[in-house]
Amino acid sequence: xxxxxxxxxxxxxxxxxxxxxxxDTGDDWPxxxxxxxxxxxxxxxxxRVEGHVEQERTWTWDExxxxxxxxxQGPIHCVTTWSKFAMTWRGISxxxxxxxxxxxxxxxxxLAFSHxxxxxxxxxxxxxxGLAWVAWEVDGGPLPTEHGGPARLLVPHLYFWxxxxxxxxxxxxxxxEPGFWEERGYHDRGDPxxxxxxxxx
Amino acid sequence: MPPExxxxxxxxxxxxxxxxxxxxxxxxxxxxxxxxxxxHLAGQHFVVRLTAxxxxxxxxxxxxxxxxxxxxxxELTVERLADGEVxxxxxxxxxxxxxxxxxxxxxxxxVWPGTTPAVFIGGGSGVVPLMAxxxxxxxxxxxxxxxxxxxxxxxxxxxxxxxxxxxxxTVIYTRxxxxxxxxxxxxxxxxxxxxxxxxAAVTVYVCGSTPFAEAASALVVxxxxxxxxxxxxxxxxxx
Numbered sequence: 318x319x320x321x322x323x324x325x326x327x328x329x330x331x332x333x334x335x336x337x338x339x340x341d342t343g344d345d346w347p348x349x350x351x352x353x354x355x356x357x358x359x360x361x362x363x364x365r366v367e368g369h370v371e372q373e374r375t376w377t378w379d380e381x382x383x384x385x386x387x388x389x390q391g392p393i394h395c396v397t398t399w400s401k402f403a404m405t406w407r408g409i410s411x412x413x414x415x416x417x418x419x420x421x422x423x424x425x426x427x428l429a430f431s432h433x434x435x436x437x438x439x440x441x442x443x444x445x446x447g448l449a450w451v452a453w454e455v456d457g458g459p460l461p462t463e464h465g466g467p468a469r470l471l472v473p474h475l476y477f478w479x480x481x482x483x484x485x486x487x488x489x490x491x492x493x494e495p496g497f498w499e500e501r502g503y504h505d506r507g508d509p510x511x512x513x514x515x516x517x518x
Numbered sequence: 519m520p521p522e523x524x525x526x527x528x529x530x531x532x533x534x535x536x537x538x539x540x541x542x543x544x545x546x547x548x549x550x551x552x553x554x555x556x557x558h559l560a561g562q563h564f565v566v567r568l569t570a571x572x573x574x575x576x577x578x579x580x581x582x583x584x585x586x587x588x589x590x591x592x593e594l595t596v597e598r599l600a601d602g603e604v605x606x607x608x609x610x611x612x613x614x615x616x617x618x619x620x621x622x623x624x625x626x627x628x629v630w631p632g633t634t635p636a637v638f639i640g641g642g643s644g645v646v647p648l649m650a651x652x653x654x655x656x657x658x659x660x661x662x663x664x665x666x667x668x669x670x671x672x673x674x675x676x677x678x679x680x681x682x683x684x685x686x687x688t689v690i691y692t693r694x695x696x697x698x699x700x701x702x703x704x705x706x707x708x709x710x711x712x713x714x715x716x717x718a719a720v721t722v723y724v725c726g727s728t729p730f731a732e733a734a735s736a737l738v739v740x741x742x743x744x745x746x747x748x749x750x751x752x753x754x755x756x757x
Contacts, residue, residue, distance in 0.1 A: 327603070354735070
């Protein structure tokens, strides 16, 4: 590895919480959506699990909020190189939602889709066993609209473009199918510790 | 929304800095010669990666300000941010002849192919990727193909000032305007600024800070452009 002339980097030891190529954004929380921020009314909002399942299911906002609440505490990592630590999120475990729809044998992936038309693909194993949520509360308050409110997918162990804002549902698939950014050069899985930013990484 | 023909992300490569040009007090443009040229689309960005002797690395994305060129060279405009680890280094240390490790082009959504009528709306340094689009429009298209509307606080914040003239550019000053712009009152962008230029736009590209992007994109939709026709790039703090 050749170094950049004159660049010394930061003094002190590296922060072991930071995946490679990431920095701590501190109190900032950058917004990086690619579309017009929608205004979604929880009176008509729905969340759906469909596709390769025994029973397709749709929840209203009130029905979703009546499910058992779960908490995630920890960091998030954005592919644009910031990480944000010590966040507290509340929502419904994706396990709970998938259990209601019962993925059929052969299910391998999900395509998360948003009310804006945004999509992102994830292996089923990355959204089950307590790894993913549909979240509506962050750090004690409602999830702000520009951060995906009223509710977004939360998959904090992967780069944050996988945590689809304005989530509308999960399509369970028996194959992998690239989503919005994945069709445009971004990695299909997006593990920050493996620095899977772009296709081929 | 089918993806455009997006070129593959190129390899990490060591680009040579062939020119550095100040744009404003806080922004410089770096012209880089790529040993392995990769064609880009107007609106895409490259990542710049710095490596310290102990292996520590820092990387940030910077938009390409130039349209695709045969030269194999690209220009990145970098605004110096307070405490910016990468932007501060680029501003203070890098000189012509240095090499910088870069990778790109990246980003297959905020791109303009240069063929369909478009309007570009930029706030502050958010004009950088839009400048690649405007330069492409001026090279290839007729005068009605594209229009750039850029919002800045004062003339001191206006990037590429020498090129910000002509019927295809509107400059909005939010704090202080030069005498030449006296026909419009100083202040933030309004729907009245947009209506005259949105006319034939098939796609509207908005780039700037999150507050700017939120406000401008809401105005574009209020002016009658479908939300699906608006593409946004929000500049977060990226050091």
